[in-house]
Amino acid sequence: MLEDPCGENGLIVPWCDQLRVLCHPSIGGFVTHCGWNSTMESIFAGVPMLTFPLFFDQYHNAKLIVEDWKVGLKLKPRTGAATAIGRDEISKTVTRLMDLHEEESKELRRRAKELQEIRLNAIKMGGPVDDNITAFLENFAPRH
Secondary structure: OOHHHHHHHOOOOOOOOHHHHHOOOOOOOEEEOOOHHHHHHHHHHOOOEEEOOOOOHHHHHHHHHHHHOOOEEEOOOOOOOOOOOOHHHHHHHHHHHHOOOOHHHHHHHHHHHHHHHHHHHHHOOOOHHHHHHHHHHHHHOOOO
């Protein structure tokens, strides 16, 4: 059982509200498989990511996170092992993400907060999401 090795250092629950966890101020990073919902929740929370895509669209999402948006680091599999990542690689990458004195980590956090702010501005009243929904609805029920 997983509870045995965790002891009092962890808590295993059958379900949790991932977005609520990501929004907690103690969260410094998120190891993610790069599913779209997890990616959007991390951006919503302004949390940088460690990417570990497994299949399909997750590889594209990981590219967006690491290369385009620059809000994450890639966990790299060992040579010759399609999805295996060694503990040294995980430790090294987590340390890079969590080192608050290093410029790389500071920049990832700055970009994550910047994307969070863009998201906030997009969904506020009068923002582009609100405008688009209003325009969409007006096509079905025009005002007279």
